[in-house]
Amino acid sequence: MTQDNLVEQLTVAHNQLAKHATNVHKFGGSSLASTQCIERVVDIIRQHCQLNDIIVVSANGKTTDALFAIFQCAIEQSPELEEKITQLENMQSELINSLLNAASAARLQSYLTEDIKQMKAWLSDQPETHHADILAFGELWSARLLSSVLNERVCPAIFMDARDFLVIDNEQEYNVDYSVSRPGFEAKLHANHLTVVTGYICRDSQSVTRTLGRNGSDYSATIMAAISHANQVTLWTDVDGIYSADPRFVPQSRKLHRLPNGVAKELGRLGNPVLHANTLKPLADGKTHLHVASSFDPSVPGTEIGRFGQLAKQELSVTYLNDLILAQSQSFIGDLGREAGETFAALCADETQGLIVIRQEQQKAVSQWLAAHDTEVAFTPVSILATVGHKVTRQGNVKAKFKRTLRHQKVLAVVDAWSGHSVIAILSEPCSVELLNNVHHDMTKDAKHIGLVVAGLGNIGVKFLEMLPKQLARIPALENLHLVGLMTSKKALINTDGIDASHALSLFEQHAVSFDKALLSSWLKSHPYDELIVVDITPSEKFSQLYLEFFKEGIHVICANKWAASAPTPKYNELLAEAKANNSQWLGSTTVGAGLPINYAIQDLLKSGDQICEISGIFSGTLSWLFETYDGSVPFSTLLLDALEQGITEPDPREDLSGRDVQRKLLILARAAGFELSLEDVERQDLVPNELQAMTTEEFLANASQIDDFFATQLNEAKTSQACIRYIARFNVKDGKIKAKVSLECLSKNDAFATITPCDNIFQIRSLWYQENPLIIRGPGAGRDVTAGGLHSDLVTVCQNLANKQAVVKIKGLE
Numbered sequence: 001m002t003q004d005n006l007v008e009q010l011t012v013a014h015n016q017l018a019k020h021a022t023n024v025h026k027f028g029g030s031s032l033a034s035t036q037c038i039e040r041v042v043d044i045i046r047q048h049c050q051l052n053d054i055i056v057v058s059a060n061g062k063t064t065d066a067l068f069a070i071f072q073c074a075i076e077q078s079p080e081l082e083e084k085i086t087q088l089e090n091m092q093s094e095l096i097n098s099l100l101n102a103a104s105a106a107r108l109q110s111y112l113t114e115d116i117k118q119m120k121a122w123l124s125d126q127p128e129t130h131h132a133d134i135l136a137f138g139e140l141w142s143a144r145l146l147s148s149v150l151n152e153r154v155c156p157a158i159f160m161d162a163r164d165f166l167v168i169d170n171e172q173e174y175n176v177d178y179s180v181s182r183p184g185f186e187a188k189l190h191a192n193h194l195t196v197v198t199g200y201i202c203r204d205s206q207s208v209t210r211t212l213g214r215n216g217s218d219y220s221a222t223i224m225a226a227i228s229h230a231n232q233v234t235l236w237t238d239v240d241g242i243y244s245a246d247p248r249f250v251p252q253s254r255k256l257h258r259l260p261n262g263v264a265k266e267l268g269r270l271g272n273p274v275l276h277a278n279t280l281k282p283l284a285d286g287k288t289h290l291h292v293a294s295s296f297d298p299s300v301p302g303t304e305i306g307r308f309g310q311l312a313k314q315e316l317s318v319t320y321l322n323d324l325i326l327a328q329s330q331s332f333i334g335d336l337g338r339e340a341g342e343t344f345a346a347l348c349a350d351e352t353q354g355l356i357v358i359r360q361e362q363q364k365a366v367s368q369w370l371a372a373h374d375t376e377v378a379f380t381p382v383s384i385l386a387t388v389g390h391k392v393t394r395q396g397n398v399k400a401k402f403k404r405t406l407r408h409q410k411v412l413a414v415v416d417a418w419s420g421h422s423v424i425a426i427l428s429e430p431c432s433v434e435l436l437n438n439v440h441h442d443m444t445k446d447a448k449h450i451g452l453v454v455a456g457l458g459n460i461g462v463k464f465l466e467m468l469p470k471q472l473a474r475i476p477a478l479e480n481l482h483l484v485g486l487m488t489s490k491k492a493l494i495n496t497d498g499i500d501a502s503h504a505l506s507l508f509e510q511h512a513v514s515f516d517k518a519l520l521s522s523w524l525k526s527h528p529y530d531e532l533i534v535v536d537i538t539p540s541e542k543f544s545q546l547y548l549e550f551f552k553e554g555i556h557v558i559c560a561n562k563w564a565a566s567a568p569t570p571k572y573n574e575l576l577a578e579a580k581a582n583n584s585q586w587l588g589s590t591t592v593g594a595g596l597p598i599n600y601a602i603q604d605l606l607k608s609g610d611q612i613c614e615i616s617g618i619f620s621g622t623l624s625w626l627f628e629t630y631d632g633s634v635p636f637s638t639l640l641l642d643a644l645e646q647g648i649t650e651p652d653p654r655e656d657l658s659g660r661d662v663q664r665k666l667l668i669l670a671r672a673a674g675f676e677l678s679l680e681d682v683e684r685q686d687l688v689p690n691e692l693q694a695m696t697t698e699e700f701l702a703n704a705s706q707i708d709d710f711f712a713t714q715l716n717e718a719k720t721s722q723a724c725i726r727y728i729a730r731f732n733v734k735d736g737k738i739k740a741k742v743s744l745e746c747l748s749k750n751d752a753f754a755t756i757t758p759c760d761n762i763f764q765i766r767s768l769w770y771q772e773n774p775l776i777i778r779g780p781g782a783g784r785d786v787t788a789g790g791l792h793s794d795l796v797t798v799c800q801n802l803a804n805k806q807a808v809v810k811i812k813g814l815e
């Protein structure tokens with residue numbers, strides 16, 4: 001796979017803002033409300049657009065409201081008319097003069113003067129005939145201004161009045177006539193320019209100006225995407241995405257990073273304040289992704305709407321609409337009910353019970369329609385509250401939970417939406433903020449999704465992955481954990497929709513692409529997971545240097561890698577502080593003693609008020625196995641190669657033999673016990689002869705027999721005094737003075753450290769509470785199973801902590 005493939009994998013398939021030819025960007029009125037806002041939009045265009053993209057604009061700020069008010073004054077012949085026109089003209093002039101150079105400003109100013117003259121003429125003579133023409137000035141001015149600013153500062157840009165090409169059907173409101181609109185647009189297009197198009201306005205087949213209704217500019221943007229076959233439409237607005245409930249009323253609402261098309265459409269239909277039903281209409285083929293992002297904070301990942309896999313399909317949201325009418329009639333039972341539902345685009349309908357829910361303003365039309373069928377109808381004021389999610393009507397457990405949540409409410413009926421993407425409760429009372437919060441809480445409380453990235457697929461990493469599917473199946477705390485990333489030093493596989501843990505390694509083999517740090521960083525910044533855990537099972541110092549970046553992003557780290565935990569004191573303290581500041585958990589139980597609970601024991605003593613003054617023992621599984629097994633009958637180097645084969649050594653066994661691995665472990669434990677020291681403070685005896693130090697691992701292994709004489713001599717000397725050789729770590733504090741050393745020692749055979757099972761670690765702790773009789777922890781301190789097991793233990797701990805962290809938002813009234 002090439003670098004390009006990786007770019008595609010991390011961007012297009014995984015739903016980040018992709019830079020592809022012909023993307024459409026739409027800026028709403030509040031994003032263009034002032035000079036400062038327009039400056040921000042220009043910056044966004046610089047960073048996110050490229051030539052041939054299409055930019056759709058709304059009217060600046062409240063211009064459309066002002067134009068409505070002007071029109072109303074004209075109808076009512078109000079004396080305020082002149083003043084309102086002057087205010088609006090001044091506001092436009094100020095924008096023009098503050099953003100453009102003198103020549104461009106003069107040009108736009110003269111257009112504005114002409115437009116105001118034309119508007120006044122229309123207002124004084126049959127304003128009703130020119131209602132849409134008058135409203136159209138808002139988008140016209142906004143597009144003209146932005147294209148001029150772009151031309152001056154960014155790149156060649158042209159301005160298009162959508163009425164010159166965008167035609168809607170006269171009969172069926174808002175339906176676009178693509179057979180005329182597309183060629184009309186293409187004829188006006190300038191290659192290698194940005195095209196700034198007016199939103200909201202169009203014309204009908206008689207060339208009369210029309211508007212596209214509520215949130216018409218969003219609709220314009222998706223129409224432009226359909227016309228230009230764009231890959232992506234970004235709606236830059238004043239909110240940073242679509243939430244699981246209206247965040248103005250539900251503080252605990254979750255941002256929905258990725259919404260399947262059908263779910264988005266259902267949300268738009270049921271009153272989502274950002275999405276509107278028409279907006280999604282032109283994207284019915286599902287090929288164009290719609291992206292909602294904030295123009296006020298463009299770096300915050302927004303919401304993408306498109307085709308997604310399983311994870312996006314699990315998200316639930318809750319929406320409501322008040323002030324509706326429930327119409328019940330015998331005529332609504334059976335086919336006629338379905339017909340009525342479709343005719344009135346009912347919010348919900350149940351043809352078995354003979355009911356439809358409509359908007360208040362439709363009551364009269366429904367009465368008339370039923371009069372034609374000669375049946376009676378009962379109208380009741382109602383509200384609806386819906387839980388929305390992909391194919392939610394087929395999810396018995398979700399429906400049951402929804403009904404349970406509403407058991408204390410006056411529910412008239414619970415109806416499945418025809419789309420299959422919502423279950424709708426019809427309530428006889430308005431939906432309160434309190435009810436909305438409670439239902440949202442109950443429906444989404446288990447929705448925290450945790451992404452898991454595993455770095456290092458070697459000796460331990462492979463074992464960790466082998467254990468993962470069973471762990472996921474049996475540990476409740478891992479219920480919402482999704483494996484999303486795998487990487488080695490050269491390759492990476494990131495799949496935002498999740499990697500099947502049962503086939504993780506073969507999927508990695510098939511689909512991994514070149515590792516690219518920049519793309520990894522950008523994915524880590526914008527992934528859609530509530531929490532992300534990186535498990536570092538590499539021996540790499542370079543990879544450990546990414547922790548700071550991880551913590552800055554609030555990512556949690558579990559490491560078997562010892563580099564970061566034994567980094568120089570300032571760096572180590574910086575990591576701790578950054579993790580704390582961002583609520584990132586950093587666990588590394590396996591860095592010492594593999595799966596043994598030595599880190600937990602030390603933490604527990606400290607937490608309970610004890611003070612540790614001495615830690616000593618055998619901290620290397622490799623050296624334990626070697627010295628317990630070595631009796632002189634087999635050369636030491638042969639045993640070393642055997643240990644490597646068993647997976648108990650470091651990838652380069654010189655890390656063990658040099659004492660460096662033990663030195664790091666002693667430092668990690670001393671730090672855990674509350675002492676501040678660095679690696680240089682731990683004296684170390686190196687057992688690797690100088691001549692073998694500079695070699696590659698392979699060269700060292702080929703020449704390993706050169707170490708044999710040294711160990712044979714050490715063993716024989718010890719034997720003469722009935723002693724044995726062991727590599728011992730010792731840390732103690734006396735009168736505030738720290739002594740730390742790792743070295744080969746000659747021990748009496750009765751010493752506690754002399755007779756342990758090969759490969760076992762032994763940790764001896766003396767403290768205020770354990771003075772004469774020390775605390776001893778002993779057991780296997782290296783190896784695939786115990787280390788992978790220890791990593792899984794850390795994983796469960798992190799996930800449990802995350803579950804406990806979840807805020808409970810119960811508002812009074814309901815249990």
Ligand SMILES: NC(=O)C1=CN([C@@H]2O[C@H](COP(=O)(O)OP(=O)(O)OC[C@H]3O[C@@H](n4cnc5c(N)ncnc54)[C@H](OP(=O)(O)O)[C@@H]3O)[C@@H](O)[C@H]2O)C=CC1
Nearest residue numbers: 456457458459460488489537538539540560561651782783
């Ligand atoms: N063996 C044991 O009993 C214990 C080991 N540990 C620790 O576990 C870690 C892993 O050991 P082990 O599995 O034996 O090592 P291996 O050498 O078998 O595997 C290391 C893995 O890490 C990958 N890797 C190396 N550098 C990077 C990098 N910069 N970015 C991403 N991936 C990288 C390697 O990829 P590639 O193949 O491309 O090089 C390889 O997949 C070590 O830190 C070790 O100290 C901790 C406790 C016990």
Ligand SMILES: N[C@@H](CC=O)C(=O)O
Nearest residue numbers: 620621622649650782
């Ligand atoms: N090589 C190490 C592995 C675990 O950290 C050891 O032998 O202890």
